[in-house]
Amino acid sequence: MCGIVGYIGKKNSASKFVLSGLQSLEYRGYDSAGIALLSKKPQVIKQVGRVEGLANQVTDEKADSHIGIGHTRWATHGSPTMLNAHPHYNTDQTVFVVHNGIIENYQELRERLVSEGYSFVSETDTEVVPHLIDFYLRKHKNFFTAFGLAIKDLEGAYAIAAIYDKEPETIYVARLSSPLVIGVGKDEHFIASDATALMDRTKKVIYLDDYEIAAITSDNVSVHNIKEAVEVKRAAEELDYDHEKAELGDYPHFMLKEIHEAPQTIQAAIRGRVRADTNTIKLGGLEAVSQQLKYIDRIVIVACGTSFYAGLVGEYLIEEIAGIPVEVQLASEFKYRKEPFSRSTALIAISQSGETADTIAAIKKVENYGVLTLGVVNAVGSTIARITDAGVYCHAGHEQSVASTKAFIAQVTVLTEIALHLSEGRTPLYKPVLQELLELPDKAKQVLENAPEIEKLAKKYSSYRDFLYLGRNYAYPCALEGSLKLKELSYIHAEGYAAGEMKHGPLAMIDKDFPTFAIACDSELMEKTISNIQEIKARKGPVLAIATEGNKKVSQHADDVIYVPSTLEQLQPLLVCIVLQLFAYYVAVEKGYNVDRPRNLAKSVTVE
Numbered sequence: 001m002c003g004i005v006g007y008i009g010k011k012n013s014a015s016k017f018v019l020s021g022l023q024s025l026e027y028r029g030y031d032s033a034g035i036a037l038l039s040k041k042p043q044v045i046k047q048v049g050r051v052e053g054l055a056n057q058v059t060d061e062k063a064d065s066h067i068g069i070g071h072t073r074w075a076t077h078g079s080p081t082m083l084n085a086h087p088h089y090n091t092d093q094t095v096f097v098v099h100n101g102i103i104e105n106y107q108e109l110r111e112r113l114v115s116e117g118y119s120f121v122s123e124t125d126t127e128v129v130p131h132l133i134d135f136y137l138r139k140h141k142n143f144f145t146a147f148g149l150a151i152k153d154l155e156g157a158y159a160i161a162a163i164y165d166k167e168p169e170t171i172y173v174a175r176l177s178s179p180l181v182i183g184v185g186k187d188e189h190f191i192a193s194d195a196t197a198l199m200d201r202t203k204k205v206i207y208l209d210d211y212e213i214a215a216i217t218s219d220n221v222s223v224h225n226i227k228e229a230v231e232v233k234r235a236a237e238e239l240d241y242d243h244e245k246a247e248l249g250d251y252p253h254f255m256l257k258e259i260h261e262a263p264q265t266i267q268a269a270i271r272g273r274v275r276a277d278t279n280t281i282k283l284g285g286l287e288a289v290s291q292q293l294k295y296i297d298r299i300v301i302v303a304c305g306t307s308f309y310a311g312l313v314g315e316y317l318i319e320e321i322a323g324i325p326v327e328v329q330l331a332s333e334f335k336y337r338k339e340p341f342s343r344s345t346a347l348i349a350i351s352q353s354g355e356t357a358d359t360i361a362a363i364k365k366v367e368n369y370g371v372l373t374l375g376v377v378n379a380v381g382s383t384i385a386r387i388t389d390a391g392v393y394c395h396a397g398h399e400q401s402v403a404s405t406k407a408f409i410a411q412v413t414v415l416t417e418i419a420l421h422l423s424e425g426r427t428p429l430y431k432p433v434l435q436e437l438l439e440l441p442d443k444a445k446q447v448l449e450n451a452p453e454i455e456k457l458a459k460k461y462s463s464y465r466d467f468l469y470l471g472r473n474y475a476y477p478c479a480l481e482g483s484l485k486l487k488e489l490s491y492i493h494a495e496g497y498a499a500g501e502m503k504h505g506p507l508a509m510i511d512k513d514f515p516t517f518a519i520a521c522d523s524e525l526m527e528k529t530i531s532n533i534q535e536i537k538a539r540k541g542p543v544l545a546i547a548t549e550g551n552k553k554v555s556q557h558a559d560d561v562i563y564v565p566s567t568l569e570q571l572q573p574l575l576v577c578i579v580l581q582l583f584a585y586y587v588a589v590e591k592g593y594n595v596d597r598p599r600n601l602a603k604s605v606t607v608e
């Protein structure tokens with residue numbers, strides 16, 4: 001949700017770094033982009049649309065600078081226009097600011113500044129920041145002081161970078177509830193919303209905490225906490241993973257590539273953790289809290305979107321395998337709920353990006369209750385990975401496409417491991433689930449071999465305006481996730497329902513123009529789902545179903561069937577979801593939409 005990038009160094013190569021950084025952060029927003037450089041005189045270049053268009057405008061190498069900041073925007077306040085694009089600046093065009101987040105009190109600040117004679121050109125919340133800095137600068141004549149005072153006035157969430165024409169040796173940054181990382185190079189520093197944007201240049205990073213501001217020159221970073229008014233000593237940390245630059249290879253879209261990575265994703269999530277010879281699970285990330293885990297009698301899972309649906313699969317898994325009661329809550333609701341907690345509750349936060357504002361707020365909410373917090377996170381070193389007491393990384397690698405696919409597969413794999421770990425081997429399911437998990441990479445490969453068939457069916461069903469997804473038990477969260485994938489990529493209205501709920505309302509919608517995607521793999525409840533399919537057929541609703549290979553019953557009722565290899569019901573979501581992801585992908589491609597960059601969305605939702 002907006003990406004910010006900056007460079008300060010001894011080389012005149014700011015625009016090169018900023019533009020390539022923005023390109024790798026484009027998943028955070030792609031409405032408009034802009035860059036500010038301080039060469040002989042300040043230059044601000046903006047573009048509505050993609051970073052590529054901005055890069056085409058920044059072609060004058062002689063005009064490059066040793067200092068620059070850039071931004072790729074996901075519009076919150078004001079539509080994507082040149083005037084609303086960042087960087088924003090003061091009237092004299094000496095102070096330039098990029099911002100990620102939401103300044104909640106911007107109306108009040110704007111009114112205050114207007115009454116002081118300031119005028120505004122954009123509809124954004126961000127534009128108050130350069131004017132506010134300007135306001136304090138006139139009083140205090142010192143930029144760092146003015147910057148700190150302006151930041152103190154802001155309420156909401158922000159990662160901010162500012163440069164000042166009269167101090168072209170320094171980038172000023174601030175952070176509150178939005179990610180910001182400083183990369184340490186030789187005679188140069190980089191800033192970015194996400195470490196992936198600077199990992200090509202350095203593995204040494206400094207993370208800023210909430211209420212911290214920093215003045216960054218080419219060879220120094222000085223950090224202050226503005227709440228406590230103290231200087232903070234912060235050593236650089238080494239990033240402990242290799243970042244593979246996202247390359248499309250032979251795939252037309254990142255989403256298709258990432259779905260096809262499912263077998264390796266499952267493999268990476270179980271490698272070194274699941275041991276077939278000894279039937280053991282080793283989750284290194286939970287070792288430090290193993291004593292506390294023994295006393296946990298309630299688990300609350302918090303997450304958003306696709307990660308929330310992975311959490312729902314986790315609920316079924318942990319309850320059935322480990323016998324611990326689990327509740328899954330939307331992080332955005334959980335953070336405002338007034339519910340009781342005890343010290344024997346553990347909170348599991350699930351997040352691909354590790355930067356989702358609502359999920360971070362949910363973790364912070366329980367900080368004072370002595371609740372053990374665990375992260376199931378993909379992005380290494382992200383905020384959620386750092387603020388939780390312990391956790392298990394997903395190891396899915398960088399997910400580029402906005403719609404989460406391989407991360408969901410990794411999350412469900414990790415939650416299966418956590419369920420097995422918590423059960424301490426006390427359930428008869430322990431050994432079969434553990435052994436079968438090791439077979440899943442091969443079975444996922446078999447599902448992917450069916451892609452041409454899924455593509456054919458996606459074309460057949462792509463012209464409907466509505467879709468119902470149905471499932472029971474483990475297939476229910478899959479139905480919810482399948483419907484989310486379809487709506488976010490193809491803009492088709494889709495709803496996920498527990499199949500048992502059909503007769504309590506949704507059946508009323510069914511007619512020949514309202515198809516159903518029924519998940520009816522072999523399980524104790526399959527016959528009941530088949531009854532639901534019959535009820536839909538009796539009302540002329542078209543039915544596409546997923547069934548287990550070799551099953552003869554589902555095809556007697558459904559119009560079309562996609563088969564997946566036989567596996568334990570507890571592990572079916574890992575195969576079923578590949579089908580649902582491919583189906584949504586092919587429908588969106590058929591409709592001619594940008595599958596990797598669905599309209600109105602951004603990958604990392606760092607605002608409420």
Ligand code: F6R
Binds near residue numbers: 307356404485604
């Ligand atoms: C949907 C999707 C979103 C994310 C949600 C949470 O395909 O990607 O629903 O799952 O925004 O994001 P993370 O997992 O980064 O916390």
